[in-house]
Amino acid sequence: MSRLGRLWRTTTFQLTAIFIILFIVFAIGILGYIAFQSSINIQQTQVRGIERELNRLEREYRRGGTRGLVVAIQRIARGAGPGIYFVADQNGVGVAGNIATVPFAVLDNPGQHTFTYQRDRPFRASDPEAEDTEGVALVRSFILPSGYRLVVGRDIVERRGFAVIIFQAFFWGVIMIVILSIIAGVFTARRVLRRLDAIADTSNQIMSGNLSMRVPVTRRNDEFDRLATNLNAMLDRIEQLMQAMKQVTDNIAHDLKTPLTRMRNKVERALHGEMDGEAARAALEATISESDQLLKTFNALLLIARIEAGAPASAFETINVADMLADLVELYAPVAEDAGLAISADAPKGLELVANRELVGQALVNLIENAIKYAQNGDLTGGRENQVTVRAYAGENRTVFEVADKGPGIPQAERERVLQRFVRLEESRTEAGSGLGLSLVAAVARLHKGEIEIFGNDPGTLVRLSLPGAPPQ
Amino acid sequence: MKILLIEDDRDTASYIMQALDEVGHVTHHAADGDTGYAMASSMDYEVMIIDRMLPRRDGLSIIESLRAEGNTTPALILSALGEVDDRVTGLRAGGDDYLAKPYAFSELLARVEVLARRTAPAEAATSYQVGELRLDRLSHGVKRGDNDIVLQPREFRLLEYLMRHAGQVVTRTMLLENVWDYHFDPQTNVIDVHMSRLRAKIDRGQAKPLLHTVRGAGYMIRE
Known part of the structure; x- marks a missing residue:
């Protein structure tokens, strides 16, 4: 848990996850749009094809009457292809065409319809599925002046198949994206973690007293290197300050101890009466001037400290x-x-x-x-x-x-x-x-x-x- | 001399009081700002010594209030801050002198005595006389007996300051502040060198010297 959990909790990994989700949403949107547009496009192409055939058949009808039309249909229907042709008499009984029956609702109402039908032959020899499958037909039905019904259309299973292909592509695409993103996320998160761990290790060592440690800087010159360089500069400064402080402490100890000791000795001798009045007085005066010197030193130290704290x-x-x-x-x-x-x-x-x-x-x-x-x-x-x-x-x-x-x-x-x-x-x-x-x-x-x-x-x-x-x- | 000391540190206060007592001054002590202000406004003192940082009420606000009430008792501000800017704020608040800790007691005493004398009308005098030494502020002339003494402008100001405070100890820092207007701290004996030159001009060949060195404190001019 701890390693995986740590990985999950890294900002990089969470960002990666968020991007995966966003990417999937975008992909759905874009692919959906493409599928929708393509299907509309295909449908329009099909409808236009149907209309062209209708026009042709209408010309046949005008030239040869019902008989001419039926002959034309029989000729066309023998060929392979997605086209659907059907002619029925006044009672709706099929006369010619390449499908067995058409629902009465379609025959009686002229216009555009979609219905399922039983295919009785494959569209293409190479289409193995087509043998015994139900087809879906998009058709225009038409009532001829003679009372005959003409139905012309296209099988649209192909179109549906296209949607399935798009959906499958989308599905596998998303899975690939997720897998690749997770791999990338783990990779970058681990990389970031490694860099951060290096910094954390260094700071731990510094906290435990090893002030000479420095954060490793790579040659990549990325944001981590800039951070590391800054941290190192800060550490240099801290180390300098520590050394300066140590040195100042040592020097204060040395430079102030000496005169204080000297003063103490003079006063002690004066106190114990080893001197006559005049000498004792001189010793005390020397003590005062020496302590004045000490005060000056302290004042100078304080002044430096104040200046370094920034004068107003x-x-x-x-x-x-x-x-x-x-x-x-x-x-x-x-x-x-x-x-x-x-x-x-x-x-x-x-x-x-x-x-x-x-x-x-x-x-x-x-x-x-x-x-x-x-x-x-x-x-x-x-x-x-x-x-x-x-x-x-x-x-x-x-x-x-x-x-x-x-x-x-x-x-x-x-x-x-x-x-x-x-x-x-x-x-x-x-x-x-x-x-x-x-x-x-x-x-x-x-x-x-x-x-x-x-x-x-x-x-x-x-x-x-x-x-x-x-x-x- | 009657002195008011407003200082919250017991040790410092008792040391200052004892030392002032030894040289013959009566000192009243207040340990916080409120008490100090009450004492300062209810009684007459010749000098007040006021610490800047006090419990309950800070030193500067005490001085400001007293000045607003028309109280002109000279005030010496003691401060642990002691930065240049603090001195300026202190004097602007109505303080008359400013002494930064750590200081030598001789310095404090000298300044207190000079402050106490400041109220005297001698301030406005056009000439000063110490023994047979006479300084005329208007003609910039200095005479000892019948002899003219020629002084450089700075030497004249040095002597003038000493004579204005004749009979009082004047410290090296006070001279540096008042004669040269320097508020910093030389490590060398620069003031001593100037004093010895002045002394040579005034006292050389005289039976009775007027300029005296007060060991551990500073200088004094007296008969």
């Missing part, structure tokens, strides 16, 4: 890019100068961008801070000016920001990775920072449906943040 569009406003860059560079100029760097802004006047001002600001701040922080360590310019450049220009349908430095740069292989949360290059582990700066920039880029790309600046790093939204000019 109402926070978008028109930003004058040149002013914004000038302000930011003014804010960071003293910091850069202290670090032995020059910082400069370059943006065309009147360049505007519709975006979330605070988030774009935060993203640029992060990039500028990174540039300053890493460029001051390694001046690889060999005496050239160590410069941080903040640039903005209108790209194709987008506003492009570039922050470039002449620092040690980021190795090609790491450029994708540093955008992830808490990822810090080994060389910079000792620097202050949470490892969240670039992930926040990446989140801001995603929120604005833009991109962040990292290039080499030969030497140094060039980070390009491009946000869509054509500047209005």
Whole structure:
């Protein structure tokens, strides 16, 4: 039951069944129509044949009188064929013809009649059934002016036979259709079931923890393959998210545990009075600044989470890019100068961008801070000016920001990775920072449906943040 | 100072109350929106600290109702939401300042004290004086004793903000928000660098410094 039942319950199979029924109904309709039309056609042909013969016989009658007619009938009646001829006298007694009797009702009422009669000879020598069968006659009867009755007609058993043939053809046709459809239905249903089972198996394995499983994709490129491709893309995304989450959890554990432990130790030592008042005070102040740093990390994490949940569009406003860059560079100029760097802004006047001002600001701040922080360590310019450049220009349908430095740069292989949360290059582990700066920039880029790309600046790093939204000019 | 705290989390509330008590403020506490609104409209407070998400009645609607009744007590909104847009809605509802959780207590305290002073008429002053340092808002001139001090426009605004809140702790975030109008969070000590430059111009060579660093909190200008 279970296998057959499953087969029956598939949509494909039920659709097949519905189509079988519909097909049979149509077939009945079409074949019925054909049979009906053909029978009418045959009848009309027969009636016309009868009328032609009547006309001929009438001419014989006019030429030779009753006697001439009887002679003609006797001549015609000797030949084989479906024709029926009968002449009776005034009293209805047969005089000539190829059938024995005709009912009186037919003889007395001129016009068209149908009646059964006893055949006394086969129509054709080859017709085996015709020996002793009842015939059915379609006739026109006619009362001659002499009082004689003339009956001319056709045997219509042939016509009935035609209906039987059509019906038989129809019957076998339907049976063939049903059988073939069921076979086709089972075949397609099983095919669909196999594909679905593959998907179900995969999802079962994934549910039981094997996230690396993927739905098999065939080369047919049909709707199942499209579904499978989409499912696989979804699974890739889920796996990425899971890995990212795992990594974030690991990193939080590591990056937050260390300062917390350090804080705890300081407070403990201060508490147990191993220090004098001044040292204890310093320890507490260090604790506060360290916890401020932790709060900043948490704020950054929360901000990234909120951005990724999608900031409301109402926070978008028109930003004058040149002013914004000038302000930011003014804010960071003293910091850069202290670090032995020059910082400069370059943006065309009147360049505007519709975006979330605070988030774009935060993203640029992060990039500028990174540039300053890493460029001051390694001046690889060999005496050239160590410069941080903040640039903005209108790209194709987008506003492009570039922050470039002449620092040690980021190795090609790491450029994708540093955008992830808490990822810090080994060389910079000792620097202050949470490892969240670039992930926040990446989140801001995603929120604005833009991109962040990292290039080499030969030497140094060039980070390009491009946000869509054509500047209005 | 008499402060009303409307906060539904018991731990947070008792911590804030204790801390405010230590610096000499009297704090009344309401644990839900209805009680808080009743207390705010029946008694006079100098500052209200209102959590945004409260049982029975949310913080913003309390502030809106109070403002509609003509109550102008400065209100500081605390929020776990803290997104840029939330700050705008909060201030639009009639809040005077907005602080997102998690925050440092020093930040909260500094903001409360600045808010309490905001009602004072010093706001409209055309000049500020701290010791022998004098800032004239109309002529943009700054003098220490008889010596003119030349400041960049931004340095002038920085000093102006500090002097308007002379004797009060001003946090780095407050400076960033009020002097630069930035509502984001630099990881580096960018404010400290600006402060040290300002300090060099004001206090260098002086026997008695006016600009003070308050450790773990921010800066203060005083005699």
